[in-house]
Amino acid sequence: MAQASRWTVIGRLEDIPRQGARVVASAMGDIAVFRALDDTVFAVEDSCPHKGGKLSQGIVHGHAVTCPLHNWVIDLQQGEAVAPDAGCVRRFAVKLEEGRVLLALPR
Known part of the structure; x- marks a missing residue:
């Protein structure tokens, strides 16, 4: 069964620079919230699957980030x-x- 989530306001869109990120601390660890050049917003855990690099410090290009x-x-x-x-x-x-x-955060 899927875990229920709650929507949490984390700020305004303009608080995140285009092609940039902000970090949200959560009980599960840091979450990187990215804003693409087209104002699409994404949120992923702030840890690269390779060696744990902080994705929030990476370079955003298109709808991707380079660790x-x-x-x-x-x-x-x-x-x-x-x-x-x-x-x-x-x-x-x-x-x-x-x-x-x-941001949808698990309860």
């Missing part, structure tokens, strides 16, 4: 490493409402 440690590219929509690398990060639901960013 600052070893240049693994993570697709932010799927949470999957881009080939030839293999691995994935946990994704979190995120939505925009009236300019506010809401």
Whole structure:
């Protein structure tokens, strides 16, 4: 059975720079919230599946982020490493409402 989530306001869209990230501390660890150039927002665990690099410190390009440690590219929509690398990060639901960013956090 899926775990229930609660929507939590984490700030305004303009609080996150385009092609940048903010970190949200949670009981499960840090969550990186990214804003793409087209204002699409994504949220994933802030740890690369390769060696645990902080994805929030990586370079955002399109709907992906490049890990600052070893240049693994993570697709932010799927949470999957881009080939030839293999691995994935946990994704979190995120939505925009009236300019506010809401993150779904497990209860």
